[in-house]
Amino acid sequence: MIDKYYNEIKNNFIDDEIYSKVKDYSKEKHRVETYYKNGKLLNDAENHYGENIIKKYSKNLIKEVNKKYNERTLRRMRQFYRKFCNVKWSTMSTKLSWSHYTELLPIKNEDEMMYYYNLCINQHIDVRSLREKIKNSEYRRLPIETRNKIILDDKLEVKDLVPNPILIRNKNNIEIVTEKALHNLILEDIESFMKELGNSFSFIGSEYKIKIGERNYYIDLLLFNIKFNCYVVIELKVTEFKAEYISQVQKYINYIDRNVKEQFNNDTMGILICKRENRFVIEYCSDERIAVREYELA
Secondary structure (H helix, E strand, O other): OOOHHHHHHHHHHHHHHHHHHHOHHHHHHHHHHHHHHHHHHHHHHHHHHOOOHHHHHHHHHHHHOOOOOOHHHHHHHHHHHHHHOOOOHHHHHHHOOHHHHHHHOOOOOHHHHHHHHHHHHHHOOOHHHHHHHHHOOOHHHOOHHHHHHHHHOOOOOHHHHOOOOEEEOOOOOOOOOOHHHHHHHHHHOHHHHHHHHOOOEEEEEEEEEEEEOOEEEEEEEEEEEOOOOEEEEEEEOOOEOOHHHHHHHHHHHHHHHHHOOOOOOOOOEEEEEEOEOOHHHHHHHOOOOEEEEEEEEO
């Protein structure tokens, strides 16, 4: 005898199969809602009948509705309900697809999963980009301080979201021995590099020329972050971090603040990218405006 849970689950799936063919514009939202509802029913049925009930349901659903409703898929729906039953449903159902959730659900660390979930919601990230971020361990490369800020919902700054190490694409396995070579490698795929730094970066200039006194200087990369409304100075080094690198970036930041930024812009930030950081040296010459990060070729 098939119980009430099964009948409701089956009818929900049949309804979704029909809906997906008739109302293409909103079928993904309907699918997520259906899988969430059935995840709850599966959870309730398991509590009532025991764990083996999902296996029984799957056999019948494969025969009566669609072969895609196998045991693994049903367990994923149950997991979906359990993971997100305390999250505001209106946000979930309208912003993310089921494909997004299939990427998120295998993440065991709750804080890590919610980081990517909120990233998708706030930045409208597609499934391919989400998969790439998870694959590249973006969350785990964030500083511990940033992770704590995210968990506590504290205010974030540009530098908080810059991972460590920064992954720089090197498709042709070019040997990087000079700053110029690293610079050119970044310029080959500047869009990817800016996405790696975080969200909302736009490109202002490469080897951006400034003049201090009678001497010309060149900022490796000058970016602007739209979300944080500030210029961002990027300095590249292919050696271990040295104390004098900080003063160099400070000089560039001060110049941009005094001569380039508008009154309505926030203070300029700096990102110093080097082959290896040196925590002992950084501790004694740090500047809150500057993030020091290592780079890694990928």
